[in-house]
Amino acid sequence: MSTYSWQRMQRLPRAELRALQDHLLQRYVREQLYPFSPWYRDVFDRAGVRPEQIRSVDDLRRLPLSTKRDLLPTADDPQRFKRFILQPDPDSIRKAWPLAKKLPLLWTKWTKGVEAVRKLVKHQYAPCFMTFTTGRSAEPVPFFYSPADIQNLHTTGTRLVDVMALPGDYRIANVFPYAPHLAFWQVFFAGQATDMMVLSTGGGKVMGSSGDLRAIARLRADSLIGVPGYVYHLLRRAAGEGLDLSSIRCVVLGAEKVPPGLKAKIVDLLAACGANDVRVFGTYGFTEARMAFAECPTPDNAYTGYHLYPDLAIFEVIDPKTGEVVPDGQDGELVFTPLQARASTVFRYRTGDLVRGGLRWDPCPHCGRTVPRISSDLTRESSLKDLQLLKVKGTLVNLEDCAMLLGNMKEVEEWQIELRKKDDDPLEVDELVVHLAVRQGCAEATAEANVREAFKSRLEVMPNHVEFLGLESMLRKIGMETEMKERRFVDSRPRT
Ligand SMILES: [Zn+2]
Numbered sequence: 183m184s185t186y187s188w189q190r191m192q193r194l195p196r197a198e199l200r201a202l203q204d205h206l207l208q209r210y211v212r213e214q215l216y217p218f219s220p221w222y223r224d225v226f227d228r229a230g231v232r233p234e235q236i237r238s239v240d241d242l243r244r245l246p247l248s249t250k251r252d253l254l255p256t257a258d259d260p261q262r263f264k265r266f267i268l269q270p271d272p273d274s275i276r277k278a279w280p281l282a283k284k285l286p287l288l289w290t291k292w293t294k295g296v297e298a299v300r301k302l303v304k305h306q307y308a309p310c311f312m313t314f315t316t317g318r319s320a321e322p323v324p325f326f327y328s329p330a331d332i333q334n335l336h337t338t339g340t341r342l343v344d345v346m347a348l349p350g351d352y353r354i355a356n357v358f359p360y361a362p363h364l365a366f367w368q369v370f371f372a373g374q375a376t377d378m379m380v381l382s383t384g385g386g387k388v389m390g391s392s393g394d395l396r397a398i399a400r401l402r403a404d405s406l407i408g409v410p411g412y413v414y415h416l417l418r419r420a421a422g423e424g425l426d427l428s429s430i431r432c433v434v435l436g437a438e439k440v441p442p443g444l445k446a447k448i449v450d451l452l453a454a455c456g457a458n459d460v461r462v463f464g465t466y467g468f469t470e471a472r473m474a475f476a477e478c479p480t481p482d483n484a485y486t487g488y489h490l491y492p493d494l495a496i497f498e499v500i501d502p503k504t505g506e507v508v509p510d511g512q513d514g515e516l517v518f519t520p521l522q523a524r525a526s527t528v529f530r531y532r533t534g535d536l537v538r539g540g541l542r543w544d545p546c547p548h549c550g551r552t553v554p555r556i557s558s559d560l561t562r563e564s565s566l567k568d569l570q571l572l573k574v575k576g577t578l579v580n581l582e583d584c585a586m587l588l589g590n591m592k593e594v595e596e597w598q599i600e601l602r603k604k605d606d607d608p609l610e611v612d613e614l615v616v617h618l619a620v621r622q623g624c625a626e627a628t629a630e631a632n633v634r635e636a637f638k639s640r641l642e643v644m645p646n647h648v649e650f651l652g653l654e655s656m657l658r659k660i661g662m663e664t665e666m667k668e669r670r671f672v673d674s675r676p677r678t
Pocket residue numbers: 477478486489546547548549550551
């Protein structure tokens with residue numbers, strides 16, 4: 183049952199996919215999670231749930247949710263992340279595994295000796311690679327992969343390429359920053375698994391935009407892959423310089439939310455560089471999942487939703503206030519449960535990512551796949567951290583809404599929002615400052631009036647100042663080529 187090929191799995195009816203998930207979940211809890219995870223054994227015991235009681239996806243509701251906070255160090259346990267690593271030993275394996283699962287190990291022991299068995303176990307469980315969570319407020323938490331988990335990155339890499347229908351002879355320019363973060367490595371391992379030609383430039387921080395653009399043009403890349411803000415910046419520059427990027431057929435965006443309207447802007451910029459009929463895809467992944475999911479292609483670059491892998495993970499959508507699971511298609515927070523994970527393992531894990539339109543099980547109207555899909559209208563928790571909701575002049579302002587508003591305005595090329603105290607006096611009132619670089623040919627006065635109007639009507643707060651900068655100075659201000667993430671929100675209020 184667990185051996186459906188990906189090709190077959192994507193066409194199975196929902197009932198069969200659910201049966202597959204029930205089966206894999208039962209086995210995962212009994213044979214991996216409960217016996218080998220110090221953290222989750224404790225969670226089960228404290229909740230009074232026996233591993234045998236988890237027989238189906240619905241039974242997950244018996245267990246408490248995990249949160250990012252669980253992974254953070256405490257005074258008693260400065261290395262708490264270690265308790266999330268699966269840690270089998272000969273005794274726990276003997277007790278937890280049924281004979282059929284133990285037989286291959288016993289056979290290896292008889293025929294090749296104990297050392298060969300140790301090697302097999304090491305391949306499954308021993309940490310050999312790590313990435314970090316990218317939170318801004320908390321210490322980064324390390325996430326470990328075993329060789330088997332790395333193999334999984336190959337599997338999900340192959341599936342990403344399949345969902346996006348990228349031909350095997352494509353040349354890929356990967357402009358994600360070199361970093362111990364999932365996005366870069368998922369692309370790297372996808373290339374390894376599919377024998378595609380991948381050039382990883384390391385992004386603007388390593389070679390600068392002009393270096394990146396020269397490399398992309400020289401490679402005659404078919405596909406450009408990176409963070410939405412940086413890809414947009416690169417293409418705007420290419421269009422400005424009249425660069426020939428006519429070889430590009432697709433753009434893949436990852437690591438952050440893909441704002442509505444961005445796909446169309448990218449298509450326009452590429453058309454100015456000679457590239458026509460370009461596909462633009464959003465992808466979704468996060469450190470703790472150690473895998474990523476993609477949209478499928480459509481002629482008009484629709485937001486098709488992220489196509490999931492039912493044999494590798496279960497997603498639930500919950501009401502973030504009550505923690506209750508909501509029905510299909512309803513808004514809520516994504517909760518992740520892996521089905522094959524080794525090394526660092528979370529379970530029923532609150533991602534903090536909010537999805538409008540939830541989880542869907544109807545066949546994809548574009549590609550016909552029957553695997554569940556997460557709506558593309560997703561707000562990443564990482565983009566909200568620290569500055570999620572701010573009280574500005576007594577009004578609660580959602581900065582994500584500000585980002586959407588400014589990102590969609592046609593007069594606005596780049597922007598930054600700064601919070602200051604009036605006259606830098608900690609006792610004074612808050613001031614909201616919008617820094618803008620306007621699009622060529624747009625009058626600053628018009629842009630200011632439109633921004634003020636949009637803030638007033640949609641956010642019920644007015645910026646105290648709108649300040650203008652040239653595009654180059656603005657790019658330096660937001661750290662386009664020097665920072666891992668663009669600085670879109672700056673809190674300059676003195677700390678009290
Ligand atoms: Zn599809």
